Amino acid sequence: MLNLNILKNKKPVRIFAIFLGVLAAxxxxxxxxSANEIVSLNATTPYVDLQVYSSGGSxxxxxxxxxxxxxxxxxxxxxxxxxEDATPSGDFLADNDDGGGQLSxxxxxxxxxxxxxxxxxxxxxxxxxxxxxxxxxxxxxxxTESYTVTYTGFSxxxxxxxxxxxxxxxxxxxxxxxDNLSDPTGELRNIVDSIxxxxxxxxx
Numbered sequence: 001m002l003n004l005n006i007l008k009n010k011k012p013v014r015i016f017a018i019f020l021g022v023l024a025a026x027x028x029x030x031x032x033x034s035a036n037e038i039v040s041l042n043a044t045t046p047y048v049d050l051q052v053y054s055s056g057g058s059x060x061x062x063x064x065x066x067x068x069x070x071x072x073x074x075x076x077x078x079x080x081x082x083x084e085d086a087t088p089s090g091d092f093l094a095d096n097d098d099g100g101g102q103l104s105x106x107x108x109x110x111x112x113x114x115x116x117x118x119x120x121x122x123x124x125x126x127x128x129x130x131x132x133x134x135x136x137x138x139x140x141x142x143x144t145e146s147y148t149v150t151y152t153g154f155s156x157x158x159x160x161x162x163x164x165x166x167x168x169x170x171x172x173x174x175x176x177x178x179d180n181l182s183d184p185t186g187e188l189r190n191i192v193d194s195i196x197x198x199x200x201x202x203x204x
Contacts, residue, residue: 035154063112
C-alpha cells in the first residue's frame with residue numbers, strides 16, 4: 001500500500017509524483033486517432049490519397065458507398081496506380097474491394113474493409129480511395145461517386161520517423177527518445193520542458 005504521507009512531507013517526491021502523472025496522461029493523449037472523411041471522385045480525380053501516420057499497433061479502414069476500393073501504402077508519395085491485377089508487395093501493403101460486406105454493421109454488400117497491425121514505430125502511410133470501375137484492369141468506368149471513409153489506428157498528416165536509442169541514455173534523453181516516437185506534434189515535449197524548467201533541480 002502506497003504511503004501517501006510521504007507526498008505531504010517531502011516536496012521533491014511530491015513534485016516528481018505530479019510530474020509522472022502529467023507525463024503518463026500526455027502519452028495517453030497522443031495515441032492514433034479515429035477519423036471519418038468524405039471522398040469525392042470524378043473524371044479528373046479518379047482516386048484520392050489520404051496522408052496519415054501511425055506509431056504502430058492495430059488499424060481498421062472502411063469504405064462505404066457505391067462499391068469503393070481502398071488501398072494502403074507505406075510512405076508519403078505514391079507514383080502511378082495499382083489496378084486489380086497488381087499484387088501488394090513492398091510499400092504497397094494491401095487493398096480491398098468488398099471485404100466489408102461480410103460485417104454485421106455493413107451498409108451494403110459492396111463496402112470495403114482492411115485491418116491489420118504494424119510493429120511499434122512511427123511511420124507514414126497513404127490510404128488511397130477509388131471506385132471499383134476505375135480499379136478494374138480496363139479502367140472502363142469514370143468514377144463519379146462520393147464515399148465515406150473511416151479509419152482507426154492512424155492520425156492525419158505526416159511525421160518524421162525517429163530512430164530509437166536503446167542504451168546509455170540519461171533521464172532527459174530517455175524522455176526525448178520516447179517523445180519523438182509518441183509525440184510528433186511536440187505537446188509532450190513542451191510539458192516536459194515546462195516541468196524541468198521549474199523543478200528540474202529537484203528531479204534526479
